[in-house]
Amino acid sequence: MSNRPHRSPLISAGILMGAGLGGFVDGIVLHQILQWHNMLSNRLPPNTLVAAKVNMYWDGVFHAAVWVMTAIGLRMLWSVGKRHDVPWSGRTFGGALLFGWGLFNVVEGVIDHQVLGLHHVQEYATNKLPWDLAFLGFGVLLLLLGWSLMRAGRYDSASRGSY
Template sequence: MERVHKKENGNAANRIAFSKRNLWSGFIFGIGLVSFFDEAVFHQILHWHHFYDKSSTAIGLVSDGLFHAFSWFTTIGGLFMLADLRRRNGLWLLKWWGGVCVGVGGFQLYDGTIQHKIMRIHQIRYVENVIVYDLVWNISAVMIIMIGLILIFWAQNKSR
């Protein structure tokens, strides 16, 4: 990876040099952020489900703890990458936020399709008409991904 530290060119040159790192930092932070939100709100506050609901409540609570640890480490990992970008004068905030949105939406879509429907390790909520919850969950995930891609595209075009 190329390091660029000239103050006169500063951000513009560094943004290009660290473009992918901005995306990855935002993406990883986004996954951690939405995981943390999911675990805190839907698992702990609302008690809608556990990360793994195919066993006892005790196993469900252990799975929630592991999921919480994953969300914590992922969030912190993304923030360490963000701090490194700032230190190197390579933070491209618009591209980073695009990565955050793609990470949030990507994880939410993965959760809603793979974990909820294919693996069936839990549902978003155990109610008769779960399709409404599934549609809201997955459609909002696609919308967040689209916002992220627009931000990334916009950032890329602004740099030209």
């Protein structure tokens, strides 16, 4: 059996939690507070009560899915905390959170905004593409920042108390 530290369980938990939390930021800020779009607002504009209720339902399904991702990631993190072969690194975990959020933005932005056309970032803008590209660009920035923090975390001490 190897005594070599294993970072991948901490990274996996962080990526899953980051994707879930990134989904919450998207849903809370863009769907609810700013009301720029809903899950199906490009396919079914919420300009009638029935259409608004359908969009609200699918927003709820979306929130339930990101809640499940976050909960699974939290469970994984709890398990990591019991392992002595996983170095506890704030840079590694924080980088994984950012990487997960960026991964969420890129995957959701490509699939929902571009491929399926379910909605766009700013559904009511005359030109939706710049908003969608900014969302993707922010996702790529989060991926790069998260990756660099995870790489920097490789040099953290293998002791359980390092941050």
